[in-house]
Amino acid sequence: MSELIATSAAASLRKEDLHASLSDPVLDTMNFLNEITFRYPKAISFAPGRPYDGFFDTGQIFTHIRRYLDHLAGRGSSAEQIRAAMFQYGPAAGLIRELISSSLREDENIDVPAESIVVTVGCQEAMLLALRALIAGPDDVLLVSSPCYVGITGAASLLDVTVVAVEEREDGFRCADLDLAIGLARARGHRPRAFYVVPDHSNPAGTTMPVETRGELLDLAARHDILIVEDSPYRMVSPGPHLPALKSLDRQRRVIHLGSFAKTAFPGARVGFAVADQTVTDAAGHAGLLADELAKIKSMVTVNTPALSQAVIAGILLACDGRISEQNTRQAAYYARAMRSTLRQLDLCFPARKRGALGVHWNEPDGGFFLTMRVPFRADNAALSRSAENFGVIWTPMSYFYPHGGGDYSLRLSVSYLSEEDITNGITRLASFIEAEAKKEGELK
Amino acid sequence: MSELIATSAAASLRKEDLHASLSDPVLDTMNFLNEITFRYPKAISFAPGRPYDGFFDTGQIFTHIRRYLDHLAGRGSSAEQIRAAMFQYGPAAGLIRELISSSLREDENIDVPAESIVVTVGCQEAMLLALRALIAGPDDVLLVSSPCYVGITGAASLLDVTVVAVEEREDGFRCADLDLAIGLARARGHRPRAFYVVPDHSNPAGTTMPVETRGELLDLAARHDILIVEDSPYRMVSPGPHLPALKSLDRQRRVIHLGSFAKTAFPGARVGFAVADQTVTDAAGHAGLLADELAKIKSMVTVNTPALSQAVIAGILLACDGRISEQNTRQAAYYARAMRSTLRQLDLCFPARKRGALGVHWNEPDGGFFLTMRVPFRADNAALSRSAENFGVIWTPMSYFYPHGGGDYSLRLSVSYLSEEDITNGITRLASFIEAEAKKEGELK
Numbered sequence: 001m002s003e004l005i006a007t008s009a010a011a012s013l014r015k016e017d018l019h020a021s022l023s024d025p026v027l028d029t030m031n032f033l034n035e036i037t038f039r040y041p042k043a044i045s046f047a048p049g050r051p052y053d054g055f056f057d058t059g060q061i062f063t064h065i066r067r068y069l070d071h072l073a074g075r076g077s078s079a080e081q082i083r084a085a086m087f088q089y090g091p092a093a094g095l096i097r098e099l100i101s102s103s104l105r106e107d108e109n110i111d112v113p114a115e116s117i118v119v120t121v122g123c124q125e126a127m128l129l130a131l132r133a134l135i136a137g138p139d140d141v142l143l144v145s146s147p148c149y150v151g152i153t154g155a156a157s158l159l160d161v162t163v164v165a166v167e168e169r170e171d172g173f174r175c176a177d178l179d180l181a182i183g184l185a186r187a188r189g190h191r192p193r194a195f196y197v198v199p200d201h202s203n204p205a206g207t208t209m210p211v212e213t214r215g216e217l218l219d220l221a222a223r224h225d226i227l228i229v230e231d232s233p234y235r236m237v238s239p240g241p242h243l244p245a246l247k248s249l250d251r252q253r254r255v256i257h258l259g260s261f262a263k264t265a266f267p268g269a270r271v272g273f274a275v276a277d278q279t280v281t282d283a284a285g286h287a288g289l290l291a292d293e294l295a296k297i298k299s300m301v302t303v304n305t306p307a308l309s310q311a312v313i314a315g316i317l318l319a320c321d322g323r324i325s326e327q328n329t330r331q332a333a334y335y336a337r338a339m340r341s342t343l344r345q346l347d348l349c350f351p352a353r354k355r356g357a358l359g360v361h362w363n364e365p366d367g368g369f370f371l372t373m374r375v376p377f378r379a380d381n382a383a384l385s386r387s388a389e390n391f392g393v394i395w396t397p398m399s400y401f402y403p404h405g406g407g408d409y410s411l412r413l414s415v416s417y418l419s420e421e422d423i424t425n426g427i428t429r430l431a432s433f434i435e436a437e438a439k440k441e442g443e444l445k
Numbered sequence: 446m447s448e449l450i451a452t453s454a455a456a457s458l459r460k461e462d463l464h465a466s467l468s469d470p471v472l473d474t475m476n477f478l479n480e481i482t483f484r485y486p487k488a489i490s491f492a493p494g495r496p497y498d499g500f501f502d503t504g505q506i507f508t509h510i511r512r513y514l515d516h517l518a519g520r521g522s523s524a525e526q527i528r529a530a531m532f533q534y535g536p537a538a539g540l541i542r543e544l545i546s547s548s549l550r551e552d553e554n555i556d557v558p559a560e561s562i563v564v565t566v567g568c569q570e571a572m573l574l575a576l577r578a579l580i581a582g583p584d585d586v587l588l589v590s591s592p593c594y595v596g597i598t599g600a601a602s603l604l605d606v607t608v609v610a611v612e613e614r615e616d617g618f619r620c621a622d623l624d625l626a627i628g629l630a631r632a633r634g635h636r637p638r639a640f641y642v643v644p645d646h647s648n649p650a651g652t653t654m655p656v657e658t659r660g661e662l663l664d665l666a667a668r669h670d671i672l673i674v675e676d677s678p679y680r681m682v683s684p685g686p687h688l689p690a691l692k693s694l695d696r697q698r699r700v701i702h703l704g705s706f707a708k709t710a711f712p713g714a715r716v717g718f719a720v721a722d723q724t725v726t727d728a729a730g731h732a733g734l735l736a737d738e739l740a741k742i743k744s745m746v747t748v749n750t751p752a753l754s755q756a757v758i759a760g761i762l763l764a765c766d767g768r769i770s771e772q773n774t775r776q777a778a779y780y781a782r783a784m785r786s787t788l789r790q791l792d793l794c795f796p797a798r799k800r801g802a803l804g805v806h807w808n809e810p811d812g813g814f815f816l817t818m819r820v821p822f823r824a825d826n827a828a829l830s831r832s833a834e835n836f837g838v839i840w841t842p843m844s845y846f847y848p849h850g851g852g853d854y855s856l857r858l859s860v861s862y863l864s865e866e867d868i869t870n871g872i873t874r875l876a877s878f879i880e881a882e883a884k885k886e887g888e889l890k
Contacts, residue, residue, distance in 0.1 A: 010723075011670070011723050012723070012724045012725075012726060013724065013726070013735060015725050015738075016728060018578050018579065018738060019577050019578055019580065020581065021742065022738050050533055053528060053529055053532050053533055056531075056532040058514060058532075061510065062511075065506065066507075079503070082503055083501055084498055085713075086503055087501040087503075087711060087712060088498055089495055089712050089713070121566050121751070122748050124745070124747055124748045125747050128745070128746060132464050132466070132603060133464055134463065136462055136465065154744065160605075222456075253456045262534070266532060268530075268533055268534070269751055270748065270749065270751040278456050278457070279456075280458045280459070280463065281457060281458070281459055281460065282461075293460075297464075297466065300573070300599035300600050300602070301569065301570065301600075301603070301746065301747075302569055302570050302715065303567050303569045304715065305715070306566070306713060306753070308753045308754055309751045312753060
């Protein structure tokens with residue numbers, strides 16, 4: 001690494017002179033997780049939240065793009081128009097908004113005009129746009145259900161946005177806690193702008209918000225005049241029937257709905273979207289849509305989402321008439337089976353008495369990629385190292401997902417990427433590790 | 446537009462409660478330009494800076510992607526590995542850094558390790574990443590050569606970054622002015638972090654920095670301990686020989702080089718990159734590359750650049766052995782011809798005496814897409830409306846490109862997207878418009 005040795009003349013930067021988001025401990029912990037994965041390649045890893053890729057086939061790329069090109073031709077576009085749509089800079093808000101709008105109608109009972117949609121480079125960009133639009137100054141804060149997906153806290157950190165965590169109880173999120181947090185934030189002179197939540201099969205906790213809570217949350221948002229940012233990437237890869245999305249219940253346009261095709265269709269295409277049908281009125285009284293404002297911000301972030309990525313997603317939407325849920329029946333069944341196998345193996349390894357004696361418990365999600373487990377020892381990076389080295393099993397410390405600390409005795413298991421055999425062996429190894437740690441704790445006491 | 450009528454219950458946002466970047470006048474003026482273009486579809490437009498798309502052919506998309514897939518297979522990747530590379534989430538820093546690194550060596554005499562490159566969603570994202578990394582607090586400022594590309598001021602606005610404009614003289618940028626600006630900023634308690642410049646065929650002015658100034662600028666950056674952000678999208682679409690890129694002269698790693706494939710290869714793929722080979726040292730003394738830090742920020746913006754987009758660019762790079770300059774010989778000749786036709790027609794329409802009498806002059810770029818023209822009247826939005834409506838010709842007010850005001854009597858002409866015939870007719874119309882305006886001015890005096 002001779003390039004890294006700075007000569008006296010070469011520019012050298014101090015990390016402390018760079019933006020604070022680069023010193024965010026989440027980045028270091030994620031790096032640590034990557035290192036562990038790299039250092040113990042034979043360990044069974046319950047860490048990555050990536051979809052299983054056995055459903056993909058490289059040849060499909062060409063079929064999907066071709067289908068979209070044919071669709072454009074079928075709708076009367078000339079060869080020159082198609083060429084320009086694919087090769088040129090495109091509209092900041094996206095090319096395939098109509099297709100997404102009708103898919104939302106088919107799959108989610110979300111009825112919004114195409115103009116209220118902005119196509120983004122993955123859901124991550126959609127988060128960044130929504131945050132940037134809504135957080136106007138240092139007093140504005142974002143509320144998040146905690147534990148919390150690191151994508152939203154990362155985007156907040158990048159934009160120097162203050163995050164207020166509303167901690168979930170054992171049984172999940174409670175509106176009363178959000179109510180309190182809003183009151184407290186206001187008392188401190190903050191302006192709560194929005195509440196970010198993954199209502200279905202959340203990452204990291206694996207919890208799902210009951211339907212009554214959804215109604216209550218919408219009322220609360222109206223009462224406090226805040227918006228809800230709903231992020232729901234796991235709905236369509238979970239077996240149905242699904243609870244109604246917050247956006248489908250939203251009669252007052254309180255919800256910005258973020259969508260992703262990364263789990264359902266094609267992770268590498270990096271296509272997500274925001275539905276932002278809120279009205280924005282300027283000082284002169286002109287009204288527009290929040291989506292227009294998000295598109296303006298997007299023009300300063302990525303200009304437009306790559307046409308190729310949009311084409312491949314459009315091809316997939318066209319193939320299933322917008323019914324991503326139906327197109328994902330096989331995937332949803334696959335992930336559900338993985339979740340059931342994990343839960344079954346946990347039951348086998350930790351029969352009720354043992355579970356009680358060890359103080360181990362876990363939730364039982366009926367969909368999604370994740371579950372959480374409480375353990376009787378600090379599930380920190382040191383424990384993760386021991387687990388990987390001595391037991392050949394990797395997991396994610398839940399403490400990574402608490403913006404203000406917490407989760408020290410919990411870990412996240414992701415089941416999306418493992419074979420049945422790996423799940424069985426991995427959980428068995430995990431059980432041995434947990435028992436060994438518990439024994440150590442007992443000896444220390 | 447019944448959706449836009451807010452009911453008493455529906456959430457309604459006030460524009461003034463959204464982030465200030467959304468009230469940036471540049472956005473409104475760009476919108477105005479789009480409206481004018483839309484309202485006068487038959488006008489000849491010298492406004493858009495997009496590449497000519499007659500060189501593209503939709504079938505190439507498949508050939509390019511296939512070539513990259515074959516390349517991966519030829520290098521020993523299994524079908525499963527290729528599938529994962531295309532479909533899965535990928536590394537934040539990109540898949541095709543080796544190919545870009547060797548292309549930079551072939552074309553630009555820029556010799557940097559692949560690890561110092563971050564592949565981005567267009568050059569716009571690269572700007573955002575560089576700005577975010579370098580601007581750590583409210584005292585940090587970015588210096589820009591002015592008039593200035595709106596992409597960088599847009600990104601600055603999004604991140605609440607203070608921009609200090611270093612105004613170009615008639616003959617272009619002068620180091621002495623930057624030197625002064627840095628001193629002044631420091632005297633005000635600011636910390637100048639970097640200087641953004643498009644050294645070759647700049648957008649909007651069309652100016653090119655002489656080679657002596659390049660050396661002087663590098664010395665100045667070292668003396669003041671600032672970085673240079675070099676953005677050079679127009680080099681490879683301009684006829685050679687090219688002056689050396691700042692990065693190729695950079696012996697002290699003072700230059701962050703931003704690259705784009707949008708003009709040379711495939712605008713709709715949205716692939717750009719940053720070369721950031723600077724050393725970053727943390728408090729514990731660990732050294733890494735600035736590129737690693739940019740990749741971390743990228744993970745919070747778009748996670749990774751779409752694999753499909755990278756595949757299509759890789760396919761193009763493989764086809765020409767990384768020699769984008771050679772692959773663009775035809776394009777460079779095309780744009781050079783367009784520039785020459787524009788200049789010739791200007792000479793025809795404004796013979797020397799007339800030019801002097803009217804007080805009209807323009808620069809004569811030997812490459813790139815843009816030239817600027819000084820006119821004897823305010824080249825503002827009102828003038829643009831008159832030009833489009835009464836003379837059927839559209840241009841861009843240069844005032845759009847001055848972060849702190851200026852350029853009121855200049856306009857930008859883009860020549861990249863017009864046929865020879867349109868150039869001839871368009872410049873003739875422009876001349877009639879300018880004469881009419883000048884006459885009006887004369888009558889008013």
